[in-house]
Amino acid sequence: MLFGLDPSPAHACRVLELGCGDGGNALSIAQALPEASVLGVDASPVAIERGTALADAAALENVRLRCAMFESLTEGLGSFDYIVSHGVYSWVPPPARAALLACVKRCLAPKGIAFVSYNAYPGSYLRDMARDILAYHVRDIEDPQRKLAAAQELMQTIVAIEEPSPFARVLREHMERMLGYSDALLFHDDLAEVSTPFYFHEFVEHAARHGLQFLSEADLFESQMRDLPDSAAPLMAGLPDDAVVREQYLDFFKNRMFRQTLLCHAEASVNRALDDREIERCWIASSARPSEEEEKEEQQVEPAQPPQQTFATPEGFTVTSSEPLVIAALHALEHAWPQALSFRELLEQAIAGTDLEVPIEQAAARLREVLLQAYLARIAQLLGSPPSVAGDPPERPLASxxxxxxxxxxxxxxxxxxxxxxxxxxxxxxxxxxxxxxxxxxxxxxxxxxxxxxxxxxxxxxxxxxxxxxxx
Ligand SMILES: C[S@@+](CC[C@H](N)C(=O)[O-])C[C@H]1O[C@@H](n2cnc3c(N)ncnc32)[C@H](O)[C@@H]1O
Known part of the structure; x- marks a missing residue:
């Protein structure tokens, strides 16, 4: 919506997940959006059986999991508003990658949006280094548990080297992170037979060959120029006004390892000047809470000074403001969490929380600006439909x-x-x-x-x- 598209409302959308595994994501969407319909496809019969059993146990009637290879899905799946393929593109051989994108093109509704994640270069050269080392070390081991144990042992040995050279230190830090992965992640990601990273421009070129274009990163936080050092500004200013080129340079500067890219049909008209008026059609939620230190400081502030307040999310993203409308809006969202507020509800509550006397449209325009920034900074979520979740625990609580x-x-x-x-x-x-x-x-x-x-x-x-x- 922010990019000028008119995607289908989330609450009753049709979702296709390609490479859904045991349906961890597909079932969760089906539960969160009871009026939506979800189809998951995966080549693994064991995973599909496990997911179907769970969907039956939870009485989820709006999700179906089907065992099939992308390569065999030539016709007949139908049309979908949203298509998701997470952790698949980099992990399948070239014919399956092409079949995946062909399926996205064929099954995506005209206004549809697809999400495809993949490992990215240049950051993944570091991943490749670790992968090559581990692949050599476990080359003769068949048993998955023994493979995992051997890989972990080698990583522990490398991590324990006391005075590594600067290059070895980078590898050591990466392996330290990998030792924190779950066994499943390590096995299916870094020990997988196929794990092929791509430069962003290569992925976009592949998508274009299938009639799809780059829309944005799923998490717009990742596409912000604000993390760039000032010294990069002259170079960035000299780049063509092309979203793909600019995103590619962001990956060079950030040494990005992973991407979650949104695609749409090549024919869709994308407006990259984020349109904050669309926020009026969203529901807004935020888990940010006033940080305790600031609350204390606020009490010590001289009455003449506008009190400043910092709000922080559990993940550590923070916002500080002395603007009454902003502070009142963040308090309204804090009280509503985990529920979301419509833009109008939030506007009314924010205005009621201040003694401002400004025309409502002026307050709305300011709130839209602030919410867009809060969204880009991972402080607020913009949702297509409100989650059906209890705010305060009900008298007879019912878990999902x-x-x-x-x-x-x-x-x-x-x-x-x-x-x-x-x-x-x-x-x-x-x-x-x-x-x-x-x-x-x-x-x-x-x-x-x-x-x-x-x-x-x-x-x-x-x-x-x-x-x-x-x-x-
Ligand atoms: C790394 S897993 C990711 C699963 C899930 N999306 C997730 O994020 O947990 C990759 C999945 O793609 C499936 N897959 C691999 N090649 C496939 C193909 N050619 N057709 C359909 N599914 C395939 C595998 O069975 C596996 O479940």
Whole structure:
């Protein structure tokens, strides 16, 4: 929408996921958007079977997983508003990559948008270095567990080298990060047989051969010029006014390793001068909270000075403002979280939180500007539809069906209604979670768990905050 397109509203959209694995993403979309319909396709029968069993257990009727190779999908899948292919393009051989993009072109609705992620150069040369070293080390090992153990042992040895040369230090830091990966990620990513990075321009050229064009990065934070050093400005100013070229140089400056690129049909008319008026059609959410130090400082500020306030997200992104409208808007979003507010609701609440007397359209224009910046800085989310999630825990809390089925199947990563991963903490939350089927009131929950009511309230509030409780 910000780029002048008119994509289908999210709440009832048609989604295709290519290379959906066991449906971790597809099922989560289906749960978060009950009126949407989701089709996942993957070549692995085991993964499709596992995902289908989970969808059945969670009674998700709007998702279907189908076992097929991209190469065999020549016709008949239908038309989709959104197509997702995450962690696939770089990990399949050239014919499957071409079949994937051909399928995107064939199945994408005229106003549709596709998401394709892949490993990127130049940063992935570092990844290649680690991959080559590990591939040599595990070359004669067949068993996946032994392969993983051997790879981890070699990485631990390299990480432990005390005084590495500058080049070796870079590798050491990369391997230190890799040692933090889950076994599944290490196995399917860096130990995979095929893992082919691309320069951004190569990927865009491949997409263009299939009648698709670059729209933007999925996370616009990644496409911002603000991280560039001032010294890069003359060079950037001399580049052609071409989004692909400019993005490519951003990768050179940032040494980017991974991309999540949005594509649309080559015929679509894209306006890259981000149009903030579209924000009026969005729902807005933010997990940013006032940082405690600033709250204290605010009390010490002289009354004549405009009080400044800093808000920070749990991921550490911060915004500081002394503008009453901005502070009031951030407080309104803080109180609403995990729910989202429509632009009008947010505008009204922000104005009510100040004693400003400006025409409403002037306040709306300022709020749009601020929200666009907050979105680009990962402070606020702009959503196509509001998540159906409880704000405060309801009297008889009901946890999301998918998360309950995942928990029952022994999974630690649960899909929240915010389409994110959530985990249960402590000893109480897993036991509490099993009782959240909407039939128990809060007093019963405390009795069943033999826990102090305040502790149960606290746990429920946290589960609501991470988006695991359904709206009533
Ligand atoms: C690295 S996994 C990514 C899975 C999932 N998208 C995720 O992010 O967890 C790549 C997936 O692509 C599937 N795949 C590989 N080649 C394929 C092909 N030719 N046709 C269909 N699926 C394929 C694999 O079975 C695997 O599930």
């Amino acid at each position: 069906a998918l998360a309950r089925s995942q928990h029952a199947a022994g999974s630690h990563a649960l899909s929240s209604l915010l389409h994110a991963n959530a985990r249960l903490e402590d000893e109480l939350e897993p036991r509490l979670f099993e009782l959240l089927d909407g039939t128990h009131d809060r007093a019963e929950l405390a009795r069943e768990l033999d826990a102090p009511p305040e502790q149960v309230e606290e746990a429920l509030a946290r589960l609501a905050w991470v988006g695991l409780l359904q709206a009533e």
